[in-house]
Amino acid sequence: MIRRLTARLQSGPLWWGQCLLCRHDCEQQALICRQCRDELPQLEHPCPRCAFPLAVTDAHCGQCQRRPPPWQRMRVLADFESPYPRLIHDLKYHQRALNGRLLGQLLARQLAPPYPEAILPVPLHWWRQLRRGYNQATEIARGLQDVLNIPVDTDALRRLRATASQTQLNRRQRKRNLHGAFAARPMAYHHVALLDDVITTGTTMTELTRLLHRQGVSRVEVWAACRTLDH
Numbered sequence: 001m002i003r004r005l006t007a008r009l010q011s012g013p014l015w016w017g018q019c020l021l022c023r024h025d026c027e028q029q030a031l032i033c034r035q036c037r038d039e040l041p042q043l044e045h046p047c048p049r050c051a052f053p054l055a056v057t058d059a060h061c062g063q064c065q066r067r068p069p070p071w072q073r074m075r076v077l078a079d080f081e082s083p084y085p086r087l088i089h090d091l092k093y094h095q096r097a098l099n100g101r102l103l104g105q106l107l108a109r110q111l112a113p114p115y116p117e118a119i120l121p122v123p124l125h126w127w128r129q130l131r132r133g134y135n136q137a138t139e140i141a142r143g144l145q146d147v148l149n150i151p152v153d154t155d156a157l158r159r160l161r162a163t164a165s166q167t168q169l170n171r172r173q174r175k176r177n178l179h180g181a182f183a184a185r186p187m188a189y190h191h192v193a194l195l196d197d198v199i200t201t202g203t204t205m206t207e208l209t210r211l212l213h214r215q216g217v218s219r220v221e222v223w224a225a226c227r228t229l230d231h
């Protein structure tokens with residue numbers, strides 16, 4: 001299934017009405033064709049707290065039972081496997097903002113009520129956002145908004161300084177790297193969703209969830225297009 005989809009992936013210029021993945025014509029207003037959509041990999045029975053795939057629905061994984069993460073729920077579209085890495089790479093580095101829209105719309109179809117009062121995209125440092133022209137997490141949030149009509153609040157959180165990439169750092173270095181990196185505006189929400197493109201270590205989401213809890217937000221969900229599997 002996945003191999004078939006990967007074989008069809010096309011790059012190059014995109015015309016209006018073409019599938020973002022295979023460039024064939026698609027139905028009106030759709031961003032991908034029906035065939036690509038049917039073949040997209042999805043998570044089976046994710047743990048409600050960390051999205052780790054399990055054998056049965058709505059069970060919590062052992063790790064979340066022992067040491068639950070600070071957020072109340074995690075929802076992701078899929079593991080970080082084809083075609084998602086390319087969609088996200090092009091979204092971040094090749095000005096394909098429409099890919100964010102697609103990822104948001106796909107994620108929206110996996111969600112169920114009760115919905116949060118607002119979606120809070122993980123902020124970029126202003127300098128990085130200026131260079132990219134947009135925040136990829138906000139583009140994904142717009143796709144969610146297309147389907148679910150939940151307000152997107154891009155002012156609630158602010159990144160105070162540019163942080164080094166987390167990927168080469170160990171657990172303690174990651175925490176130190178993010179300490180004091182974000183600020184939150186006073187807010188009246190009780191239930192929000194933090195949104196990012198990919199969740200890797202969860203350190204950013206941990207930092208932001210604690211910040212929101214300190215602001216009086218009692219229920220924080222963590223949403224992303226993908227999560228990488230390290231458990």
Ligand SMILES: [Zn+2]
Nearest residue numbers: 019022033036
């Ligand atoms: Zn297609």
Ligand SMILES: [Zn+2]
Nearest residue numbers: 047050061064
């Ligand atoms: Zn879990």
